[in-house]
Amino acid sequence: MDGFFQFLHxxxxxxxxxxxxxxxxxxxxxxxxxxxPGLTATLGVALVTxxxxxxxxxxxxxxxxxxxxxxxxxxxxxxxxxxxxxTPANAASALDGFPLAKQGRAGxxxxxxxxxxxxxxxxxxxxxxxxxxxxxxxxxxxTSFEFFWxxxxxxxxxxxxxxxxxxxxxxxxxxxxxxxxxxxQESLHAYARFSYGISDLEGGFGLLPVLVGAFGCAExxxxxxxxxxxxxxxxxxxxxxxxxxxxxxxxxxLRSGAIGTFMGVVPGVGEDMGAWVSYAAAKRASKNPEEYGxxxxxxxxxxxxxxxxxxxxxxxxxxTLAIPGSAPAAVLLAAMIIHGLxxxxxxxxxxxxxxxxxxxxxxxxxxxxxxxxxxxxRPLLYVLKVRREWLMGAIFxxxxxxxxxxxxxxFDVWVMIAFGLIGFLMxxxxxxxxxxxLGVVLGPILDNNLRRSLSISQGDPLQFVxxxxxxxxxxxxxxxxxxxxxxxxxxxxxVLSRLPSLSxxxxxx
Amino acid sequence: xxxxxxxxxxxxxxxxxxxxGVAGFVESWRMPRFAERxxxxxxxxxxxxxxxxxxxxxxxxxxILRAMAGRGGAVAIPIxxxxxxxxxxxxxxxxxxxxxxxxxxxxxxFLIATGAFIFIFTIGAELLNADRELGLxxxxxxxxxxxxxxxxxxxxxxxxxxLVRLPG
Numbered sequence: 001m002d003g004f005f006q007f008l009h010x011x012x013x014x015x016x017x018x019x020x021x022x023x024x025x026x027x028x029x030x031x032x033x034x035x036x037p038g039l040t041a042t043l044g045v046a047l048v049t050x051x052x053x054x055x056x057x058x059x060x061x062x063x064x065x066x067x068x069x070x071x072x073x074x075x076x077x078x079x080x081x082x083x084x085x086x087t088p089a090n091a092a093s094a095l096d097g098f099p100l101a102k103q104g105r106a107g108x109x110x111x112x113x114x115x116x117x118x119x120x121x122x123x124x125x126x127x128x129x130x131x132x133x134x135x136x137x138x139x140x141x142x143t144s145f146e147f148f149w150x151x152x153x154x155x156x157x158x159x160x161x162x163x164x165x166x167x168x169x170x171x172x173x174x175x176x177x178x179x180x181x182x183x184x185q186e187s188l189h190a191y192a193r194f195s196y197g198i199s200d201l202e203g204g205f206g207l208l209p210v211l212v213g214a215f216g217c218a219e220x221x222x223x224x225x226x227x228x229x230x231x232x233x234x235x236x237x238x239x240x241x242x243x244x245x246x247x248x249x250x251x252x253x254l255r256s257g258a259i260g261t262f263m264g265v266v267p268g269v270g271e272d273m274g275a276w277v278s279y280a281a282a283k284r285a286s287k288n289p290e291e292y293g294x295x296x297x298x299x300x301x302x303x304x305x306x307x308x309x310x311x312x313x314x315x316x317x318x319x320t321l322a323i324p325g326s327a328p329a330a331v332l333l334a335a336m337i338i339h340g341l342x343x344x345x346x347x348x349x350x351x352x353x354x355x356x357x358x359x360x361x362x363x364x365x366x367x368x369x370x371x372x373x374x375x376x377x378r379p380l381l382y383v384l385k386v387r388r389e390w391l392m393g394a395i396f397x398x399x400x401x402x403x404x405x406x407x408x409x410x411f412d413v414w415v416m417i418a419f420g421l422i423g424f425l426m427x428x429x430x431x432x433x434x435x436x437x438l439g440v441v442l443g444p445i446l447d448n449n450l451r452r453s454l455s456i457s458q459g460d461p462l463q464f465v466x467x468x469x470x471x472x473x474x475x476x477x478x479x480x481x482x483x484x485x486x487x488x489x490x491x492x493x494x495v496l497s498r499l500p501s502l503s504x505x506x507x508x509x
Numbered sequence: 510x511x512x513x514x515x516x517x518x519x520x521x522x523x524x525x526x527x528x529x530g531v532a533g534f535v536e537s538w539r540m541p542r543f544a545e546r547x548x549x550x551x552x553x554x555x556x557x558x559x560x561x562x563x564x565x566x567x568x569x570x571x572x573i574l575r576a577m578a579g580r581g582g583a584v585a586i587p588i589x590x591x592x593x594x595x596x597x598x599x600x601x602x603x604x605x606x607x608x609x610x611x612x613x614x615x616x617x618x619f620l621i622a623t624g625a626f627i628f629i630f631t632i633g634a635e636l637l638n639a640d641r642e643l644g645l646x647x648x649x650x651x652x653x654x655x656x657x658x659x660x661x662x663x664x665x666x667x668x669x670x671x672l673v674r675l676p677g
Contacts, residue, residue: 054671172526172568182558191554224602225595393630394659397623400614405673410615417610428588429522447557454551
């Protein structure tokens with residue numbers, strides 16, 4: 001009950017202060033960023049982080065959470081009206097949102113997306129408020145062995161889920177990210193790895209320049225490479241009336257909210273998988289699965305609920321384990337550290353007030369998203385009419401200045417451009433970028449905990465799997481790898497296909 | 510598109526990954542062990558990168574073997590498709606981005622560098638756009654206004670509001 005009152009106190013504190021104005025402009029900024037094709041939530045949060053350096057801690061995190069939630073929601077507009085997801089998280093929304101817009105039901109689609117996003121955020125917020133304190137308490141038992149396995153688990157699972165058809169490339173991307181994180185001075189002996197006497201390299205690659213490059217600069221390349229997009233509908237109607245109709249699908253949004261939250265918790269997976277898995281589950285459970293992909297409001301609701309529920313879900317490992325649940329959450333984690341906050345298992349002991357403030361921030365951002373989304377449907381359409389030729393130059397300048405502003409190093413600008421090219425080439429050759437970013441974040445955690453564990457155990461590998469929690473995580477890692485191997489998949493398929501005939505034989509006998 | 514082309518891309522990708530893995534492993538092996546400081550051999554700096562590079566090498570070799578066996582190619586490989594307009598836009602984008610990021614930014618006063626980049630980028634991208642609606646004069650005036658406004662606005666936000674010192 002203490003937690004509930006702390007949450008209420010935080011909600012009232014934001015509601016009665018000037019921070020409410022911050023909520024409105026930051027959420028609106030997030031929506032606009034999400035709506036512009038090529039500007040992802042990750043890029044938005046990364047760029048806005050550079051603008052929050054001089055802000056007070058809580059205000060800065062409030063701005064970033066509002067931008068994050070707004071951007072994931074805003075991308076749905078683009079998916080509905082352009083058939084191009086504004087952010088990768090909205091790809092599933094285009095499947096039914098665009099056909100709805102083509103049928104002249106764009107207003108209804110946007111209303112459903114708005115309500116779905118709001119409900120998803122609220123379900124996710126409840127998940128955050130309930131699961132995070134429990135997980136933080138559980139994580140107090142974690143030692144270096146568990147943290148090592150958690151880092152490996154994050155990379156393996158993220159690599160698997162972000163490249164379902166080709167997990168090998170996902171794992172390569174993840175391990176490449178871990179290797180990138182090895183550049184620069186390590187923490188135990190202060191030795192500068194892979195630096196060759198170059199002082200800039202001795203400091204390592206900054207997380208923000210790498211992120212802004214891999215998502216922002218790469219996005220500029222991707223957008224300029226693609227053909228131009230055109231609005232399918234510039235007139236909308238029946239927005240407010242349709243918004244309430246979403247509540248009819250209570251099972252769908254509750255299920256999608258729960259799935260989205262869970263997908264958010266899984267390290268590095270995030271909003272896009274939240275949307276896809278929610279969409280697939282809704283289709284499987286639907287009485288009218290044949291309508292999916294042809295303009296199903298239920299399908300759109302599931303996708304939008306799933307991706308927005310993943311946002312608070314992704315904050316759970318950020319706050320309790322200091323491990324990001326998604327790429328934008330990785331930036332948020334970096335921003336928290338820059339602002340002097342220390343997320344991790346001790347958060348409920350040392351910074352419980354901050355934790356409940358974050359839950360309240362999610363609440364206010366969700367409310368702002370609902371109100372702005374429903375009231376500004378028509379004015380926001382103008383954002384989609386901005387031509388990329390007039391936008392991308394300024395976006396690139398923001399990437400450059402944002403990377404430079406963190407440490408005042410020209411080197412960071414070069415790193416940003418280099419990772420922009422790497423991110424672009426990875427996308428062009430079928431390698432997912434998210435595992436690489438997760439690798440860069442988890443690299444120091446993996447390095448420190450691996451060497452600490454080896455030192456404690458004096459190289460005894462059995463100690464890595466003899467503790468109950470580490471044994472479970474190690475078994476999960478092994479299972480993910482094994483079930484991704486084609487021979488194992490074929491053997492499993494063969495066994496499953498023979499199961500019905502075997503059970504029939506047993507029945508006959 | 511033939512099936513062989515994605516596999517060649519995978520083969521090249523595998524070779525690059527393997528090369529990075531092997532080179533990284535050699536470099537990790539060469540890192541100091543700090544025996545003179547009586548450092549714990551399980552904490553030496555080359556240990557983690559060495560292990561990561563070994564894993565990366567194995568994954569790279571697996572990608573090469575898979576491509577040579579004619580399997581894989583399940584994921585779309587956009588790099589294989591380059592329509593003329595797309596290629597021109599990419600060359601222009603990379604050239605202008607490099608010009609700003611590596612040459613202008615930090616060496617030329619910020620307002621001039623940024624204004625010039627945005628002006629050149631907007632004009633160039635519009636000229637390469639097959640669906641261009643504006644004539645040359647309105648395009649030039651519009652790009653000039655955008656360049657000046659954007660350069661001053663970005664400078665104002667970062668320097669005056671967020672107290673960041675910009676180069677040049």
